[in-house]
Amino acid sequence: MALDLPSLLASLKEHFGDDLLAQTEFRGQHVLRIRSTANLPVLRYLRDEAQFEMLTDVTCVDSLRLPPGMQKEYPERFAVVYQLYSLTHNERLRVKAFVPEEPCEIDSVTPLWEAANWGEREVFDMFGVVFKGHPDLKRILMPDNYTGHPLRKDYPLKGRGERDRFQKYTEMPER
Amino acid sequence: MSQNINQKTGEGGYITTKLQELINWGRRNSLWPLPFGTACCAIEMMATLSSRYDLARFGAEVIRFSPRQSDLMIVSGRVCLKMMPVLIEVYNQMPEPKWCISMGACASTGGVFDTYTMIQGVDQYIPVDVYIPGCPPRPESLIDALMLIQEKIKRGEKQTKLYDRTRHPLDFQPVALVSDAAAGLPQLTGSRQSLPEKDVETQKQNFPAGPLERAVTHVERTLTRGKNGT
Secondary structure, eight states: OOOHHHHHHHHHHHHHGGGGGEEEEEEEEEEEEEEEEEHHHHHHHHHSSSSEEEEEEEEEOOOOOOOGGGGGSSSSSEEEEEEEEEETTTTEEEEEEEESTTEEEEEETTEEEEHHHHHHHHHHHHHOOEEETTTTTOOOOSTTTTTSOOTTSSTTTTSSSEEEEEEEEOOOOOO | OOOOOGGOOOOOOOOOOHHHHHHHHHHSEEEOEEEEESSHHHHHHHHHHTTTTGGGGTTTOOOSSSSSOOEEEEEEOBBBBTTTHHHHHHHSOOOOOOEEEEEHHHHHOOTTTOSSSSSSGGGSSSSSSEEOSSOOOOOOHHHHHHHHHHHHTTTTTOOOEOOTTTTOOOOOOOOOOOOOOHHHOOOOOSSSSOHHHHHHHHHHOOOSSOOHHHHHHHHHHHHHHHHHHH
């Protein structure tokens, strides 16, 4: 059973109106661009009404220093990206929710999919996007006492000296 | 076997040696490695240990996954920020005398990973006896390194002993990362609005059409070329 995308879009438009920013297609991949405030209802609708039962990935894009011609594609600095998969229709859908720099937060989708838990933790760790309502929002890749979010574009590639800040051994004096 | 020591004639042959040399002979022929394998170098290390290269020929086949039972640490692979305290802890738990091989480019220098999370050479923090170049090194290189360690033990060289000067080695606790504020680092700033004018101009010059558009055009062109068979 193939997915009837135009009618899905129409019903989404009817339900969510302005929260739906755009819908684009690139080489058969469908992208839905939404406001960050509407991510939970839109995704719940997609899961329950359009049979996108599976969340394959949660990730993020930082669009700082984007070439000027492309900035209109990213109305806000961060885009939290949800990759959805429909087992019923064998279709994939990408949902981009645009998160501003300040306040850098979005609702967690862990009430909808348990699979979002670690993905959101990774996005928080790497980009500093705060997921409201997440059951255990802490770092997953970097050490707990790390400061900063290294995949942000303004984070220096070689770090800020963290890798040189361990206790160093020195030669033991002769006794 | 009823002879006592006074009746020994030496007919069976005997050797004389220094006790320390006897101990070193035993040590160098029964090295028990601790594999600290974190990346692809560990695969080469496993190959070295298994039947084709057979590290058992050098008496070093007894891999111990407990630091308490091993005396040769083979650091094979990348060591990241989160792993370094573990590495120091494990190294400290090994009983003396102990030796360390830094296997491959990543463990020795950080390799190609010159990034925020990679330790640029474990020798900054723990003493290393032998470095193996290569990415990853061949098993022969690891065997060579092991033989160098054996020679080092045979020569009776003093171990490389590097300790924290301020503390007793047994009290050593790896120090975690210092916070940004404590290190005197400025707060991170960065905003789309605050992008300097100069950057915008440079980007306009560098990407007149934008990199994505150019990439897409390139891909389109390639695909069409393939289809038309031109």
